[in-house]
Amino acid sequence: MKKMLFLLGGLGLLALLAFQLFPLLVIVLTGLRSPVSLMEFGVFSLQGLGWEAFQTLFSEHEMLSALGSSVLISSTASFLSVVAAAAFSYACTQLRFRLGGGLLLAIVGTRLIPPAALILPLFILLKSWSLTDSHLGLILAHTALNIPFCVWLLVPFFRAIPAEIGQAAEVDGMTPFQKFRLVFLPLALPGLMVAAVFSFLMSWNDFLLSLVLAGSAVKTAPLLVNGFMTGFGPEWGSMAAASLLMLVPVFALSWLLQGRIVGGLTAGGVK
Amino acid sequence: MTEAQQNNIAGRKRGLFEAVPWLFSTPALAFLLCFVVVPTFQSLFFSLTDADLESLTSGEYSFVGIANYLRLFADESFRNASWLLFKFSALTTLIEVVFALFVALALEFWLKPPPLVRSLLLIPMFVVPLVSGLTFRFLLDPSDGVMGEVAAIFGQEAPDLLGDGTLAFWLVVLQDFWRMWPFVFMIVYSGLKTLPHEPLEAFQIDGGTRLQSLRYVVLPLLWPSLAVAVGLKVIESLKAFTEIYVMTGGGPGESTNILSMYIVKQAFEFFDLSGAAAAGSVLLFVGLVALGCFLWVQSWASRGAQA
Numbered sequence: 001m002k003k004m005l006f007l008l009g010g011l012g013l014l015a016l017l018a019f020q021l022f023p024l025l026v027i028v029l030t031g032l033r034s035p036v037s038l039m040e041f042g043v044f045s046l047q048g049l050g051w052e053a054f055q056t057l058f059s060e061h062e063m064l065s066a067l068g069s070s071v072l073i074s075s076t077a078s079f080l081s082v083v084a085a086a087a088f089s090y091a092c093t094q095l096r097f098r099l100g101g102g103l104l105l106a107i108v109g110t111r112l113i114p115p116a117a118l119i120l121p122l123f124i125l126l127k128s129w130s131l132t133d134s135h136l137g138l139i140l141a142h143t144a145l146n147i148p149f150c151v152w153l154l155v156p157f158f159r160a161i162p163a164e165i166g167q168a169a170e171v172d173g174m175t176p177f178q179k180f181r182l183v184f185l186p187l188a189l190p191g192l193m194v195a196a197v198f199s200f201l202m203s204w205n206d207f208l209l210s211l212v213l214a215g216s217a218v219k220t221a222p223l224l225v226n227g228f229m230t231g232f233g234p235e236w237g238s239m240a241a242a243s244l245l246m247l248v249p250v251f252a253l254s255w256l257l258q259g260r261i262v263g264g265l266t267a268g269g270v271k
Numbered sequence: 272m273t274e275a276q277q278n279n280i281a282g283r284k285r286g287l288f289e290a291v292p293w294l295f296s297t298p299a300l301a302f303l304l305c306f307v308v309v310p311t312f313q314s315l316f317f318s319l320t321d322a323d324l325e326s327l328t329s330g331e332y333s334f335v336g337i338a339n340y341l342r343l344f345a346d347e348s349f350r351n352a353s354w355l356l357f358k359f360s361a362l363t364t365l366i367e368v369v370f371a372l373f374v375a376l377a378l379e380f381w382l383k384p385p386p387l388v389r390s391l392l393l394i395p396m397f398v399v400p401l402v403s404g405l406t407f408r409f410l411l412d413p414s415d416g417v418m419g420e421v422a423a424i425f426g427q428e429a430p431d432l433l434g435d436g437t438l439a440f441w442l443v444v445l446q447d448f449w450r451m452w453p454f455v456f457m458i459v460y461s462g463l464k465t466l467p468h469e470p471l472e473a474f475q476i477d478g479g480t481r482l483q484s485l486r487y488v489v490l491p492l493l494w495p496s497l498a499v500a501v502g503l504k505v506i507e508s509l510k511a512f513t514e515i516y517v518m519t520g521g522g523p524g525e526s527t528n529i530l531s532m533y534i535v536k537q538a539f540e541f542f543d544l545s546g547a548a549a550a551g552s553v554l555l556f557v558g559l560v561a562l563g564c565f566l567w568v569q570s571w572a573s574r575g576a577q578a
Contacts, residue, residue: 009382016374020392023406023449026417030409042420081302088299097292107299110307112562114509116531117555120538120547121310124317124327144306147299176291207401207513212539222401226517229405236409236416243402254397 031240038237053241063242066224071249073135073220074203077142082196084143085150086158086188090180093158094166104155111148118145119212126213133217141209146199153198157191158184197253204249221246311555318548327544339549349550351525352533355440356557359529360508363447368500370448371455372493375463376485389460396453404514407446408433436526439519443527446514451507455500462496463489502565509558530554 029043034056037048057063088107092100122141123132131137161184169179185192210220219227225246228239318339322332343349378389395403410417413429422429433439466489474488475481512531515521521528521536528536534554538547 006382009377013377013382013384013388017388017391020395020449020453023403023410024394024398026410027402027406043417044420084298084302087295091292091295095292095295097296100292100296103296103300107303109559109562110303112506112509112565113307113311113558114531114554116510116512116534117551117558118307118311119535120544120551121314122306123538124313125306125310140302141306144302147302151299176295180295205399205401207516208535211516212535222399222513225401225405229517233415234409234412236412239405239409243399243405246399246402247397250397250399 027240027243030236031242031244033237035235035237053237054245057238057241057245061224061238061242062219063221063224063245066219066221067245069135069218070204070221073138073142074200076139077146077203078196078199080139080143081146081150081199082154082192085147085154085195086185086192087180088147088151089154089158089188090184093155094161094163094179094184095176104151107148108152109148111152115145115206115208119208122209123212133214135218138209138214138218138220141213142203142206145209146202149202150195150199153195154188154191157188161187194257197257201250201253204246314548315552317545318552319545321545322548323544324542335545339545340553343546343549343553348525348528349533352528352530352550353553355526355528356509356530356554358440359444359447359511360505363444363451363508364501364504366444367448367452367455367504368459368497371452371459371500372497374452375456375460376489379460379463380481380485380489393453393456395450396457398450400450400513401517403446403450404517407442407449407514408518411442433519434523436523439523439527443515443518446518447508447511450514451504454507455504458500458503459493459496462493462499466492498568498571502561502568505561506558506565509554509561530557 026043029049030038031053032049032051033041034048034050034052037050037052041048088103091097092104126132126137126141129137131140165183165187166179169183174182204221207222207226210223211226214220215223221242225239225242228235228242317327319334319336320332321335321338326332374392378384398406408416411432413419413422413431418432419429432442470488470492471484474484479487510531511529512535515527515529516532516535519527521532530550531554534547534550537543537550
C-alpha cells in the first residue's frame with residue numbers, strides 16, 4: 001500500500017515535470033526551424049530543424065537593433081538604479097538620518113504599486129518633456145521603477161555591515177563620501193551584483209512600458225516579439241525564435257545568480 | 272576643553288552631518304519624486320477633471336469633481352474588470368500557495384528526488400511573461416498552433432478553447448500557475464529548509480507519526496514563510512498585465528479584461544484620459560491596501576517567528 005502510494009507520487013511528479021517542461025520544449029522546437037519547415041513538418045518532427053529562423057530575424061526583422069535597444073535600456077537603468085539605491089541604503093542604515101526609517105518605508109512601498117496604475121501619469125509626464133518613443137525616456141522610467149526594489153534588496157546588505165567599520169574609517173579621517181566609495185560599496189558588492197541582475201531582468205521582462213512609452217522610433221525586443229502577432233495571423237515560427245533570443249540572457253543571468261535568487265525574492269521578507 | 276565646549280563642537284558636527292544623508296539619498300528620492308510621486312498626484316488631479324489627451328496640452332479642461340468615479344462605478348465593464356482582478360488574484364494565490372506547499376512537503380519528506388528534478392520544475396519562473404503568454408496562445412491555437420496539430424493527428428477539428436469566455440479565464444489562470452507556482456515554491460521551500468531540526472526530532476522520538484509531525488510541527492513553524500508567499504504573490508497578481516494582454520487581449524468579449532488592461536485600453540484605445548486616471552487611482556488604492564495588509568502580515572509573521 002505504502003509502495004503503491006509512493007509509486008503514484010512518483011508518477012504525479014513526472015506528470016508535473018512534463019507539464020512544466022512541455023511549453024518550453026514546444027518553443028525550442030518551433031524556434032529551431034524555418035517557417036516553411038514548420039508548415040511542412042509541424043512542431044514535433046525532428047526533421048527540418050535548423051537556424052534559418054534566426055537568420056531571417058537578423059536580416060529582415062531588425063532583431064539586432066531591438067535587442068540592442070533592450071540591452072541599452074535595461075543595463076543603463078540597472079546601473080543607475082543600483083547606484084541611486086546603494087547611496088540611499090547607505091544613508092538610511094549607516095549614517096545618522098532622522099527621516100531615514102520613514103523614507104525607507106515610503107520608497108519600498110512604491111515597489112508594490114501596480115505599473116498599470118502609473119503608466120498613464122508616466123506617459124503624460126514623458127509626453128510633456130517630449131521623451132516618449134526615446135531611449136532616454138524609457139531609461140528614466142525604468143530607473144525610477146527599479147529603485148524601490150533595489151533599495152528593498154540592498155538595505156539588508158548595508159545593515160549587515162558592522163557600524164564599527166564605519167567608525168574606524170571615520171577615525172582614519174575619511175569623509176562620508178570616501179567611506180561610501182572605499183569601504184561600504186566594496187563590502188556590499190555581492191548585494192550590488194544581485195540587485196543589478198534583478199534590476200536588469202525586471203526591465204528586460206517589461207512589456208507595458210515599451211508598449212505605451214515607445215513603439216515607432218524605439219522598438220525594444222518585447223515589442224518586436226509581439227509584432228509577429230499580426231492581423232493576418234500570427235507568425236509563430238519567428239515569434240518562437242525571437243522568444244528564444246529573449247530568454248538567453250534571462251537564463252544566463254539566473255544561472256549566474258543561482259542560490260541567491262531566493263534571497264532576492266524574499267529580501268525584506270523574513271528577517 | 273570644558274564639557275560644554277565639547278558638547279558644542281559635537282553639536283555643530285552633528286548639524287553638518289545631518290546634511291550628508293540627504294546628499295546621499297537625493298538621487299533615489301529625486302527619481303521617485305519626479306517619475307512616481309508627482310505623476311501620481313497629477314493623475315489623481317486629472318481624474319477629477321474632464322481632460323483628454325488633446326485638451327491636456329492646450330490646458331482647456333475643467334474640474335468635474337467625482338463625476339469620473341461615479342461614471343466608472345456605473346460602468347459595467349469597469350465593475351467586470353475589478354471583479355476579474357479580484358477573482359484572478361484570489362484564485363491564483365490560493366491555488367498556487369496550496370500547491371507549492373504540497374509539492375514542497377512532498378519533495379522534502381516523501382519523494383526526495385535528486386535536486387536536478389527540483390531545478391527543472393522551477394524553470395518556467397524565469398520565462399519572460401510576454402513569452403509565457405504567447406507560448407500558451409500558441410499551444411492553444413486551433414488552426415496553426417500545437418492544438419491544431421495534435422487534433423489533426425487524430426483527424427479531429429481542434430476546439431477553440433480561448434474563444435470560450437469561462438474557459439479563457441481559467442486558461443489565463445493556468446498560464447499564471449505554470450509560471451508562478453515555482454516562484455511561490457521557492458519562498459516556501461527556503462522556509463522549509465531553514466526550519467530548526469530539533470522540534471521535529473523531539474516530536475518523532477515522542478512517537479508522533481510523519482503526518483502528525485507535519486500537522487503539529489512543520490506547518491505551525493512554516494506560517495511566516497507562507498504569509499510572505501501569500502503577500503508577494505498577491506502583489507505580483509495585481510501587477511499582471513503582459514501575459515494576459517498577449518494571450519487573450521482581454522477577450523473573448525471582456526471575459527479576461529482585468530483592471531490593468533481596462534486602464535490601458537481606456538487611455539490608449541478610447542482616449543478617455545480622465546476615466547483611465549480614475550481607474551488608475553482605484554488600482555493604486557487597491558495596491559496600497561495590499562501593501563498595508565502585507566506589512567501587517569509581515570510584522571505578524573516576524574513576531575510569530577520570535578515567539
